[in-house]
Amino acid sequence: EDKVVQSPLSLVVHEGDTVTLNCSYEVTNFRSLLWYKQEKKAPTFLFMLTSSGIEKKSGRLSSILDKKELFSILNITATQTGDSAVYLCAVVPGGTSYGKLTFGQGTILTVHP
Amino acid sequence: EPEVTQTPSHQVTQMGQEVILRCVPISNHLYFYWYRQILGQKVEFLVSFYNNEISEKSEIFDDQFSVERPDGSNFTLKIRSTKLEDSAMYFCASSPDRLTLNEKLFFGSGTQLSVL
Numbered sequence A: 001e002d003k004v005v006q007s008p009l010s011l012v013v014h015e016g017d018t019v020t021l022n023c024s025y026e027v028t029n030f031r032s033l034l035w036y037k038q039e040k041k042a043p044t045f046l047f048m049l050t051s052s053g054i055e056k057k058s059g060r061l062s063s064i065l066d067k068k069e070l071f072s073i074l075n076i077t078a079t080q081t082g083d084s085a086v087y088l089c090a091v092v093p094g095g096t097s098y099g100k101l102t103f104g105q106g107t108i109l110t111v112h113p
Numbered sequence B: 001e002p003e004v005t006q007t008p009s010h011q012v013t014q015m016g017q018e019v020i021l022r023c024v025p026i027s028n029h030l031y032f033y034w035y036r037q038i039l040g041q042k043v044e045f046l047v048s049f050y051n052n053e054i055s056e057k058s059e060i061f062d063d064q065f066s067v068e069r070p071d072g073s074n075f076t077l078k079i080r081s082t083k084l085e086d087s088a089m090y091f092c093a094s095s096p097d098r099l100t101l102n103e104k105l106f107f108g109s110g111t112q113l114s115v116l
Helices: none
Strands: A003-007 A010-014 A019-026 A030-038 A043-049 A056-058 A061-066 A071-076 A085-093 A107-112 B005-007 B010-013 B019-024 B031-037 B043-050 B053-057 B065-068 B075-079 B088-095 B111-115
Touching (some): A003 A085, A019 A085, A019 A107, B010 B019, B019 B088, B043 B075, B075 B088
Parallel strands (some): A010 A107, B010 B111
Antiparallel strands (some): A019 A071, A030 A043, A061 A071, B031 B088
């Protein structure tokens, strides 16, 4: 059974801090890894990672994948209160799968002013 | 930016009743999905749908669940006889094509189903 584990489960920081969120996975057939931000309801897409060692960056957020060690990290620098959310990591399977993403349990990030 | 829209945002029903959750995927998307998230638990895959048929389903998606694309825009999830354990947030999602190195899922804002 495919498995995705995120750590830490929750994190409380102050504005301006830098945070690193972790996602490790064990899947039989890997295609890509996705990061989503979930505020209140709909998960919104952040990054898709397919190649090892290539950093994806968007503003203060960045992410990298290590396919050898089977993990990804999401970094947020200079955190703001608007970064408070649940961050979800999900693995996209390869092969004949049609979209059966396996999600981690999420990291709850709280950023205090 | 195009969005996946879901209605209703909240649904309360009695155990044993049938419910239909509705979704309007992004208009040029071809693949449609339902996921659910029980409070405090992971987002779980239920079913994927393409070309008017189920492409893949999870063990959760048993005979009490069904999906349908009744017209060119709506995508529905029906639960025939709801149980208490069906209480969850149900997310609809769509993608332009089968998930590849370039495709990703776009999620709707969810329907919170409460079974009493």
